[in-house]
Amino acid sequence: MPDSATKAAWLDAGAVEFQQRGYNATGIAALAARSGALKGSFYNYFPSKEAFALEVIAGYCGAAGLEILAGDAPPDERIRAHFEHLRRELRRRGDAFGCLLGNFAGEVAADNPVIRGAIEAAFDGWAGLLADAIAEAQPDHADSAGPRAQLLIDAWEGALLRAKVTADPAPVEAFLASTLTLVLDA
Structure with a gap:
């Protein structure tokens, strides 16, 4: 057994x-x-x-700190804390390996509709939680929260990809230092 x-x-x-x-x-x-x-x-x-x-994908998502986005802290602090958590996890696993979702998306999603669906659902769930936190942080601009959440995810994944290519975590640090501020202060 x-x-x-x-x-x-x-x-x-x-x-x-x-x-x-x-x-x-x-x-x-x-x-x-x-x-x-x-x-x-x-x-x-x-x-x-x-x-x-x-x-494996489900387990990865379970460790992504998504619960931070729905916590009790002010929403902008939750968003930053979430991405800080992702950076810590990235360092723990080794900066060179990027995001498992992004890696699967680049390698398998075009050829495997089942895995593509799981990745899409994971990204959609993440974007939904981010959008909720962004809308809470900026209720006057709640209508743009969804696209801004997508932008954050796309920028994060792009920063991880560049960090893999350059073998340097600088793109991740740049994301944390500037992209979050640009999107959250928009």
Whole structure:
């Protein structure tokens, strides 16, 4: 019978392997080696690599600090705290690996409608929480909160992509120093 600790080890391994190697280059053998589980046990926990990826994506989103956006602090502070949380997570995982959602979007979304749907739903949920916080911060401009939330996400993902290319976290720091202020003060 599958146990939860082994399943968690598989998922943790998947988060790292997908982040470092990508979806297509990650095989069951590498996942087994990283998780410490037997290669043959993978299908006791997951019906397919695609289903496994969906669970990894869900876990990644669960650790993204989205609850910060709905907290009790003033909304502009929540938005900044959320992106600061994302930066800390980025550093913890290694700056060079970017955002798992962005990585999946760039590599798999065009070819896999199931994973594309999961990524789209994750981005939409994130944008909705950001838009709510922006609208709360600036009720007189609530009608533009949705597009500004999308802009923040697009700018964040772009900063992560540039940071990967340059092997320098400066674009992320620039996002935190200027983009947030520009969008939130608009």
